[in-house]
Amino acid sequence: xxxxxxxxxxxxxxxxxxxxxxxxxxxxxxxxxxxxxxxxxxxxxxxxxxxxxxxxxxxxxxxxxxxxxxxxxxxxxxxxxxxxxxxxxxxxxxxxxxxxxxxxxxxxxxxxxxxxxxxxxxx
Numbered sequence: 488x489x490x491x492x493x494x495x496x497x498x499x500x501x502x503x504x505x506x507x508x509x510x511x512x513x514x515x516x517x518x519x520x521x522x523x524x525x526x527x528x529x530x531x532x533x534x535x536x537x538x539x540x541x542x543x544x545x546x547x548x549x550x551x552x553x554x555x556x557x558x559x560x561x562x563x564x565x566x567x568x569x570x571x572x573x574x575x576x577x578x579x580x581x582x583x584x585x586x587x588x589x590x591x592x593x594x595x596x597x598x599x600x601x602x603x604x605x606x607x608x609x610x
Contacts (some may be wrong), residue, residue: 500538567595 571592578584 488546496541500541544605564595564599568592571595 490583574588575584575592578588
């Protein structure tokens with residue numbers, strides 16, 4: 488029962504995070520008020536923090552659970568790289584480069600390499 492509650496909390500935080508991103512970035516210019524945007528950004532920071540806490544509190548029970556969590560992380564990382572690389576290409580084509588896309592992509596790649604090298608040396 489406790490595991491089901493934790494999964495529902497994870498799903499709720501993930502959905503809330505997506506809704507806050509939608510409100511904060513307002514792609515359809517639905518919200519014109521700065522106060523709503525700033526409130527959404529504040530809530531976004533809080534929800535991202537909660538989501539990170541949930542990710543770090545995960546404790547694998549056996550090898551199958553470890554495998555599933557590693558596979559999910561690998562899939563999420565790959566999808567993030569694809570989306571950021573696509574965003575970089577689109578911005579380069581339109582000549583409107585925002586520095587945060589290449590910085591984020593570089594940080595993901597470099598952190599992955601550093602962790603892999605550290606784990607290889609440690610083992």
